[in-house]
Every structure is written in C-alpha cells, then in structure tokens.
Amino acid sequence: MLGISRREMLRSASCGFGYLAMSALCGQNSFAASSATAPSLNARPPQLPARAKRVIFLCMSGGPAQLDTFDFKPQTGKKKHAGSVFDFKQHGESGLWISELLPETAKHADKLCVLNGMYADITNHAQSFLQLHTGDRLRPRPSLGSWIVYGLGTENQNVPGFISLFPRKPSVYSSAFLPPVYEGTPIGLNTSDMSKATINNIASDHLPARVKRRQLDFVQAMNREHATRRPDDSRLEAVIQSMELGFRMQVAAPELLDLSNETKSTLERYRVGQGKVVGACGDSDFGRQCLLARRFAEAGVRFIEVNHGSWDQHSNHRADLTANCESTDAPIAALLEDLEQRGLLEETLVVWGGEFGRPGLVPENKKDGTGHNARGFTFWMAGGGIKRGLAYGKTDPTGARAIEGKVHFRDLHATILHQMGLQHDKLTFKQGEREFRLTGTEGGKVVKDIIA
Incomplete structure (x- = not known):
C-alpha cells in the first residue's frame, strides 16, 4: 500500500472519491426515488426505431424576439403595427426567412426546421x-436530459451522460425524483467565467492511479455490503455508480475540456473568447460552449445543454438583441458545420429556443423594449431525422399568437423523445x-409533420 495505512486510506477515500463523485455529478435538488430496477448508466436499446443518438439543446434564456430572428412580420401601411424592426431575407434553396442579425446561421438555412407556432402556458x-x-x-x-439518460443510459461510460454548460439554475439539470445517477453535470455555473470552467473536484x-483504484475498491466493498441490507434504496446504487464514474472521469474529462489541441482556425470559427456580454449574466463564452458541445457529442455524451442569456429586452431592444445575436450566430453556425462535416448531424438533434418569445416592438416605445409572449414564438431544430429547410406553423400577422402548426412544450418533448427512440407515454417512473x-397527465403529441 506504499506505506498508506488502512485508516489513512479510509479517511482519504471518504474525503476524496465520495466528495469528488457526488459534488461533480449530483446536483442540488435530488430527492429519494423508488424503482423496480437498479439505476444504471449502461446503454439500453431504444423503445422505438431511433433517428438520433444525442441531443444538443441551445437554450436562449430570457425570451428571444422571434419577430427579429426567424418569424418575419413586415410593418406595412401608413400606421405601422408592431412587427420586425430588422431586415429579413430568404436564404437557401428552401427560402427560409432569417433576420439580418443572423448571417452565419442563415448559411445553414437548408438544415433548419423552424417552428413558428410554438406556445406555452405562462409568461413568467x-x-x-x-x-x-x-x-x-x-x-x-x-x-429532459435526465429523462433521456434514464431511458437510454449513456454511450461512453467514462463521461457523464448529461452535461449542462453555463446553467442558470439547478432545474436545468436536476434529476428530481429520478435516481441521482441521472442528474446532469453542470460545468461553469451562471456568472462564472467559462474559460476557467471545469468539472469540480475532478483533478486528483x-x-x-493504482493506489487510488485500490482505495476506491476498499470503499466500494463497504458500500456494496451496506447496499445488500437496503435493497430498495436506489440512492445507494447511484452513489456507487457515481464514484466509479468519478474515478474514470479523472482521465477522460480533463482531455475533453482542454481546447489546446484545436486549431487556431477552429477557435476563430467558433469565436472562442470573443462573445459580447449582455446584462449581468456573466461571460458565457458561448463559442467555447459550442465547441465543447461538439467535443462532448463526439465523445458520446447523450444530452448536452448550452446556455446563453439574457434575451429579456425590456429596453435597449435593438442594441442588446444585436449583441446577443453577434455572440451566438457564428458559434452556432460553426457547430452545425462541424456536425455535418463529421457525419454527426443526422444522429444529433440540435434544438434552439427559450422559455417564450416577445411581442413586436411598438414604434412609439420610448424605452425601445418589449415584453413577454408565450402565445406564439419560435424554436428551430436541425439533424436527428428532422426535415430540412422547413418553416412549420405560423403566428398571426402581428406575431402575437400561434394560429397554425401549434407546438406546445409537451409536444416538443414528445417529439424529441420520439427521435431518440423513446415513447413519451411509456417512459415512466413510479x-x-x-x-x-415527462409529458405529464395532459400528454403531448409527436409532431409527425416535421419528421423526415
């Protein structure tokens, strides 16, 4: 044991591996759960034929203004109504309307399925x-990420199945009553500097290494003996698996987070370190997030969330929306380009959107700001077996509410699960x-019209 006593090993293990695994892999809002089967991260076959193996969710928190990004509503007539205040053009063979604020994303118009009929229940x-x-x-x-890992496990046993980059709050990655092993791993909490973000306590x-392995084996033997006396407590098995994953991650995770082996041109395409900061949301370094998302996708991470804020333009709408688009446009385009070139896009479902949208900017608004609108807004999807170059659904002439091709969050969730090979009304937990x-008692429907 290289001179390490049994007592020292136990103390080091309890303060090392246990803290490493649980602080790195378990969030802040876990609850006791019960299940007929022991929780596992092992890859499991899908319930349905799967079109996607993983999801990258580009979360634009705050409510992106759909009328100035993807839902063109020209202001016409002598007395202009609220509508798009930036110029739009049609792009690609599909002729999708995309704002002048997103010139790089517009180059990938024929990859996008734009959902202009999104709606939600509440504007808070x-x-x-x-x-x-x-x-x-x-x-x-x-x-959502926890549900997907619960249903499918993960492809790579050396990294987490669910990673959330620059999350705003624990609800983004919480497993709640699902076993903690399905909790998301946060990297770079909101208001932190993403260039310094890592998985906490992973370096050791x-x-x-061989002594740490023997150390962990010693602790795990006690854990498993403890678990045999409590067969109905899934939390114990989750701790055991988290500690094993924490040990394996010490080798795999630092390499994935290290961008030093990326070329200068790649870092420039993703605009790593070049994004503008809007509001008090911290330096999200959105380009770094998107590049990490590509690397995690290549490594087999099942669900990756990339977070950016704030899109809540109650004032300075034109300036702040422009800055947000400048920060996210090129990195998203680089991500789509790389996924396509590396043969990953068809098996990766990319989703873009926020918690709701915004009404049109009233011309006489002196604060140059907009409010919240949950009755009609825009998401887009790409890859993962979704139709390309399609504008699905629409809002009324002022963009105030969805009137055709309406898609609720429950429908979005059902469709994402379907593309991953999971049946939303059969993926349950007692x-x-x-x-x-996930889709609750009110259910949801798979939006079959957008599936290729």
Whole structure:
C-alpha cells in the first residue's frame, strides 16, 4: 500500500472519491426515488426505431424576439403595427426567412426546421423556464436530459451522460425524483467565467492511479455490503455508480475540456473568447460552449445543454438583441458545420429556443423594449431525422399568437423523445403511488409533420 495505512486510506477515500463523485455529478435538488430496477448508466436499446443518438439543446434564456430572428412580420401601411424592426431575407434553396442579425446561421438555412407556432402556458420566466426543461411549471421534476439518460443510459461510460454548460439554475439539470445517477453535470455555473470552467473536484494527483483504484475498491466493498441490507434504496446504487464514474472521469474529462489541441482556425470559427456580454449574466463564452458541445457529442455524451442569456429586452431592444445575436450566430453556425462535416448531424438533434418569445416592438416605445409572449414564438431544430429547410406553423400577422402548426412544450418533448427512440407515454417512473412521465397527465403529441 506504499506505506498508506488502512485508516489513512479510509479517511482519504471518504474525503476524496465520495466528495469528488457526488459534488461533480449530483446536483442540488435530488430527492429519494423508488424503482423496480437498479439505476444504471449502461446503454439500453431504444423503445422505438431511433433517428438520433444525442441531443444538443441551445437554450436562449430570457425570451428571444422571434419577430427579429426567424418569424418575419413586415410593418406595412401608413400606421405601422408592431412587427420586425430588422431586415429579413430568404436564404437557401428552401427560402427560409432569417433576420439580418443572423448571417452565419442563415448559411445553414437548408438544415433548419423552424417552428413558428410554438406556445406555452405562462409568461413568467421562472415558471416557463421550468416547464421548458421539466414539463411542469410549478413543482420540481426531472429535466429532459435526465429523462433521456434514464431511458437510454449513456454511450461512453467514462463521461457523464448529461452535461449542462453555463446553467442558470439547478432545474436545468436536476434529476428530481429520478435516481441521482441521472442528474446532469453542470460545468461553469451562471456568472462564472467559462474559460476557467471545469468539472469540480475532478483533478486528483495526491496518489498514484493504482493506489487510488485500490482505495476506491476498499470503499466500494463497504458500500456494496451496506447496499445488500437496503435493497430498495436506489440512492445507494447511484452513489456507487457515481464514484466509479468519478474515478474514470479523472482521465477522460480533463482531455475533453482542454481546447489546446484545436486549431487556431477552429477557435476563430467558433469565436472562442470573443462573445459580447449582455446584462449581468456573466461571460458565457458561448463559442467555447459550442465547441465543447461538439467535443462532448463526439465523445458520446447523450444530452448536452448550452446556455446563453439574457434575451429579456425590456429596453435597449435593438442594441442588446444585436449583441446577443453577434455572440451566438457564428458559434452556432460553426457547430452545425462541424456536425455535418463529421457525419454527426443526422444522429444529433440540435434544438434552439427559450422559455417564450416577445411581442413586436411598438414604434412609439420610448424605452425601445418589449415584453413577454408565450402565445406564439419560435424554436428551430436541425439533424436527428428532422426535415430540412422547413418553416412549420405560423403566428398571426402581428406575431402575437400561434394560429397554425401549434407546438406546445409537451409536444416538443414528445417529439424529441420520439427521435431518440423513446415513447413519451411509456417512459415512466413510479414515485410513491404515482406514475410520472415527462409529458405529464395532459400528454403531448409527436409532431409527425416535421419528421423526415
């Protein structure tokens, strides 16, 4: 044991691997869960024929103004109504209308399926953001990423199955009542500097690797003995698996987070370190996030969330929206380009959107600001078996509400699960005496019209 006593090993293990695994992999809002089978991260076959192997969710928090990004509503007549205040052009063979603020994304118009008929239930940020991620606007529920890893496991046993980059709050990556092993791993909490972000407590060089392995085996033997006396407590198995994953991650994770082996041209295409900061949301370094998302996708991470804010332009609409688009446009285009070139786009479902949209900017608004609008807004999807170059659904002439091709968050969730090979009404978890699912008792429908 290289001179390390049993007592020293136990102390080092309890303060090392246990803290490393649980702080790196488990979030802040885990609850006790019950299930007929032990929780596992092992890859499992899909329930349905799968078109996608993974999801990258580009979360634009705050409510992106759809009328100045992807839902063109020209202001016409002598007395102009609220509508698009930036110029739009049609792009690609599909002729999708895209704002002048997104010239790089516009080059990939024929990859996009633009959902202009999105709608949600409420216009408060917190509740709608929670519903976007968990399907429920009031109570803590498992995040979409947790449900997917619960249903499919993960392709790479050396990295987490669910990673959230620059998350705003724990609801983004919480597993809630699902076993903690399905919790998302946050990297770079909101208001932090993404250039310095890492998986907390993953680095460990206090002992040689073979000694750390023996140390962990010693602790795990006690854990498994403890677990045999409590067969119904899934949390114990989750801790055991988290500690094993924490050990493996010490080798795999630092390499994935290290961008030093990327070329200068790649870093420039993604605009790493060049994004503008809007509001008090911290330096999200959105380009770094998108590049990391590509690397995590290549490594087999099942669900990757990339976060950017704030799109809540109650004032300075033109200037702040321009800055947000400048920060995100080129990195998103680079991500789509790389996924396509590397043969990953067809098996990667990319989703862009926020918790709701915004009404049109009233011309006489002196603050140059807009409010919240959950009755009609825009998402887009790309890859993962979704139709390309399609504008699906529409809002009324002023963009105030969805009137055709309406898609609720429940429908969005059902469609994402379907493309991943999961049946939304069969992916359930029993908590207490109730069966829970992502799409809830009100259900959702797969939007078949957008599936290729």
